[in-house]
Amino acid sequence: MPSTTINPTRMELTRLKGRLKTAQRGHKLLKDKRDELMKQFMDVVRENRALRRRVEEGLMRAHGSFTVAAALMSPEMLQQSLLYPKQSVELDMTFQNVMSVDVPKYHFKTTGQNAGEVYPYGFAQTSGELDDAVDAMSGVFQDMLRLAEVEKTSQLLAEEIEKTRRRVNALEYVKIPEMQANIKYITMKLDENERSNTIRLMKVKDMLLKESIEEKRAEDARALRDFRSEGQ
Template sequence: MAELLNVKPTRMELLNLKRRIKLAKKGHKLLKDKQDALVMEFFTIYDEALQLREELGRKMAEAFSALQSAEIDVGTLRLREIGLSVKPNREVEIKRRNVMGVPVPLIEAESFRRSADERGYAFVSSSAKVDLAAGKFEEVLDLAVRLAEVEETLKRLAKEIEVTKRRVNALEYIIIPRMEATVKFIKQRLDEMERENFFRLKRVKALIEARTHAEGS
């Protein structure tokens, strides 16, 4: 074990290892606390993601139903013409923020909800059902952008949780036990060396006493 850690069985090395174990245990606790906090944050955001997915599903069903009504109302060809005349959507800006030290996306965008004039098509060529369908799909876009941000955050948190978990397990099951086993080995080796020195000194003393007694005779 000592050979695996490339250490010599000395008292200095023993002190160094004890300090390293103390630091490793402190690091293990910090990482474990971080892991627990990340897991709590993950499930909080996961609940939000589930709600957004359910709401997005409902909004999409409403939007396609409204689109079908608009198509019946003005006809497929006219609906396509109206769609082609719609102005481009507002730009979406993607920034970053930190969640428990993990960089995650922050999507900044104004609501996609617009009036008929803002959409760009002529009011007289449209109808209330077309406006309703357009509004429903704008709601879908708002939710889709928010869901994209939340789901990407979940992916990055899950990855960080996995990395942190591996580090915690490495410290808990490999690094710290290995260092503790090495400390035990060094202590045993030092005790053996001390006993060897004791017996060596005792033998030398006995030899000196025997020589002194022989010379005295």
């Protein structure tokens, strides 16, 4: 039985068959989209894992160098050395469409007196470990930016995969079976009505045939009476 009240007519049957065909086509497209999203997501996850490991290693090196530099230099000298940076970074964000998902793309450029100069201090009164720490932070910065981009991409892809999965399941387990059940119900009702009409027509035909036979018998009886009357 259908889950909702429907009108078992041929027009409704044609409409439901069209909707079922559209739903099946949409179900296939959504499954293909889900599979491609999963492929893209796994690629992003692998890149995210490698980037995170590289960023963590770079930050650990930078932290270790800063710790040694802080032990060798006075707090005032360390603060003064890093107080006025020579460079600044300009960050720009655009979007890239990945399977109907707009993922961020970060672009940055360094501005300053010398693009290759990352040390904002002189070398006379600073420790070499501070140079190593600044160099490590400079090297890991771009990986950190890419890591943020990749993690946001993976989050957006995961949300889209979940939405697509729910739509696929709704079509596969609810909408399509419901439409198939409605089509089956209407088809059965139409077949039943057709059989009922056939039976009614056969009964009418039998009645007409019976009436015709009775009329024929009546005519024969009248003809026989007339013949006997004429013979007498």
